[in-house]
Amino acid sequence: MLLAWMRAYFMKMKHRLRTAVAAASAAFLCAVAVADAPKTAADFDRSGLAKMDVPDMDGAVADFDKAIQLDPNDKTAFYNRGLVKAEKEDYDGAIADFNKAIEIDPKSADAFDMRGNAKDEKGDHAGAISDYGHALELNPHMAVAYYDRGVAKGRNGDPDGAIADFGKAIELDPKMGEAWSNRAEIKAAKADYDGAIADFDQAVALDPKNDVALIERGDAREKKGDHDGAIADYTSAIKVDPDNPRVYFQRSLAEKAKGDAQAAAADLKRVHEMDPKFAPAK
Secondary structure, three states, X not given: OHHHHHHHHHHHHHHHHHHHHHHHHHHHHHOHHHXXXXXXXXXXXXXXXXXXOOOOHHHHHHHHHHHHHHOOOOHHHHXXXXXXXXXXXXXXXXXXHHHHHHHHOOOOHHHHHHHXXXXXXXXXXXXXHHHHHHHHHHOOOOHHHHHHHHHHHHHOOOHHHHHHHHXXXXXXXXXXXXXXXXHHHHHHHOOOHHHHHHHHHHHHHHOOOOHHHHHHHHHHHHHOOOHHHHHHHHHHHHHHOOOOHHHHHHHHHHHHHHOOHHHHHHHHHHHHHHOOOOOXXX
């Protein structure tokens, strides 16, 4: 379950970066004066964000460095440089930049949220939860902060707290597929398979190509003894990603449980052809 959550974190991080970059790049392209050569801190901020869109992360950091040299109180430069460092998995550097952004603007809910993400990836789940709490104090309608805190609570051994936070994120943003998927995973871990399947249904409805949700829903259906439903989900997941041996293995188990030994053997053969050293996760 942790691996799925980590994947969801990085997908969300990249989405946040793309969103920030798209808005800033549009502003950059409209700034005719900047097209010649950046001169002010704001110019370098826009130039750095445009480079993130390339992506040229090292060039972006260099531009944010220049912005900060010109304006040591440029909270935008510290925040965006923190985003790039987090993207490069330099979490200590990211935290330092988010610290500075917060020092300059203590009411920046985004900076608290992103610092929480960096802390969570370092394993400081309690520190992350605290930061998400500060973000929510500043912006009680920040769905992504509830989602992030839910991930941190799950990693910190508080599944019920995680379920509650994912529920709040869903209430604020019903189209947040990651929240549906992560809440479903926790419900499945608590053996609430019906609740898990219902949440996975929502995640798949939002993104029919979400192979992780399809696989996990198949697992939940198999736990309930719904072999046909599980096989259908694994088959759908294979259509999305035909190179994942784990899905063929899971489907073989469902086929075997159903009594279809021939199909199960064929899937096991496929697994070993794809990865002779494959071993199922325990």
